[in-house]
Every structure is written in C-alpha cells, then in structure tokens.
Amino acid sequence: MAASDRPTAFKQCNENRKGKKMSSSNTEQFVNMNIDDKLLCIFEKINSVEDKIPQCRSDIVRANKNFKRIEDRVCALEQVCEWQSEMDRSMCYHSIDRNARDMRNNIIIYGLSEKMSYNDRTLVIRFLENELEIETEGMMIDRAHRLGRINCHLNDQKRPMIVRFRDYVDTETILARALKLKRSLFGIDRQYPKEIARARKELY
Missing domain, CATH: 3.30.70.1820 (L1 transposable element, RRM domain)
Structure with missing residues (x-):
C-alpha cells in the first residue's frame, strides 16, 4: 500500500470495525486482542498522531519565530548594557580626572x-x-x-x-x-x- 493511501485505509478500517474498538491503554486487554483488533488500535494511534503533526509543525514555527524575536531583543539589550557600561566607565574616569585636577x-x-x-x-x-x-x-x-x-x-x-x-x-x-x-x-x-x-x- 502506498504511503499516500494509508490514512484512507485506516479510516475505512475504523469505520468497518467501530463496534470492536478497544482501548490500548490497558496492556492486558491489548494482549488478549486478536490480530485485527490490535492492528486497528495501532492504526487509530497512527491516525491521531498524524492529525497532530500539522499543528505541531505550526507550533514549532511559531516557537522559532518567538525565539528569534527574543534572541534579537536580548542582543539589543546586551548592546545597550555594553554601551551603558562604557558610558559609566567614561564618566568615572572623567570624575577621577576632575578630582585629581582639583x-x-x-x-x-x-x-x-x-x-x-x-x-x-x-x-x-x-x-x-x-x-x-x-x-x-x-x-x-x-x-x-x-x-x-x-x-x-x-x-x-x-x-x-x-x-x-x-x-x-x-x-x-x-x-x-x-x-x-x-x-x-x-x-x-x-x-x-x-x-x-x-x-x-x-x-x-
């Protein structure tokens, strides 16, 4: 089966076996299932994961944009702090020089x-x-x-x-x-x- 046909096949399998859906959270129940029910549970999990992938990608893109924005602001703040430190040092030197002259x-x-x-x-x-x-x-x-x-x-x-x-x-x-x-x-x-x-x- 081609990869592009898997979601459709999974959905069809789900529709055909709705009456036999069982939770895979219980290990003992999963062990006692027959092969078809186990495959159905696996297909359901795969479908749910695939449905979440686009949202995860969107969240990752949004997080990367926010991280880049934060990184730019941190760099700007570091530049301001460095400039302020230089100004403070310069003012301190001027003050010492003025006191020495006095x-x-x-x-x-x-x-x-x-x-x-x-x-x-x-x-x-x-x-x-x-x-x-x-x-x-x-x-x-x-x-x-x-x-x-x-x-x-x-x-x-x-x-x-x-x-x-x-x-x-x-x-x-x-x-x-x-x-x-x-x-x-x-x-x-x-x-x-x-x-x-x-x-x-x-x-x-």
Whole structure:
C-alpha cells in the first residue's frame, strides 16, 4: 500500500470495525486482542498522531519565530548594557580626572604634632622653613586642616594635615624638597583621589 493511501485505509478500517474498538491503554486487554483488533488500535494511534503533526509543525514555527524575536531583543539589550557600561566607565574616569585636577595644589604632611600652639597655617609655614629650608615669603595657603578624628587617648596625636596652596608652583617646590625628610619623622605626599591612591598603593 502506498504511503499516500494509508490514512484512507485506516479510516475505512475504523469505520468497518467501530463496534470492536478497544482501548490500548490497558496492556492486558491489548494482549488478549486478536490480530485485527490490535492492528486497528495501532492504526487509530497512527491516525491521531498524524492529525497532530500539522499543528505541531505550526507550533514549532511559531516557537522559532518567538525565539528569534527574543534572541534579537536580548542582543539589543546586551548592546545597550555594553554601551551603558562604557558610558559609566567614561564618566568615572572623567570624575577621577576632575578630582585629581582639583587636588593638584594639595599636599599631605605627616608627623606634625598637634601640641603646638600655632594655628594650622602657621604650623605649616614653620615646617616648610625649618624642615625643608624653603623661603615661604609669597606663598599663599588657601586652607589647611587635619584628617581623621581626634583620639583623646593619645597624648600627642599627629593626624595628617591637608594643605592647599593657591599656586601650583608652590606645591611643586615643596614636593621637590621632600627628599630632605628621608630620615626624619615627617613625610610629604601629593593628595590624590581615593581611586588613584588605591591603585598607587597596589603598585607599590
């Protein structure tokens, strides 16, 4: 029998044997069937499966289209996320660069005692003159303040002091003399944004 004639033959067989249809779900019943009834049950199952094939194909095509649509949206979202990540990284770099430029006139001095009766600016001037032998006439300090909290348990606390000079050239002059403090209790460094300071620390 040709394959194209099978559905018709199955249907004819079903019409001729309607009175003897039995469920194939029960194994014992199926075993006790005669050959014709078994073939009829098999034909019924094949017919039901063949009837569902077009619907399955339609569902597969629809699922493939939906999957392609979802895949395209995921790719678009990945591109947007990548672009957003690049923008965030760029903005972060710009922010760090701006902070570094704002701090270019700042230095941090370590080891200055807080027992001195001078105010912070006078203490810095005296430190520059005595320890670094710098002529401070004409230097303008915009502001000077300590870093960190006061520890009442320490007799002579020496919190770092941030000093901002009006002119960048003064900052460079001071940092150029920093080697004079090599064997002293004092230290000088340029103030950096925390991201740059962390990176420098890791490098060192």
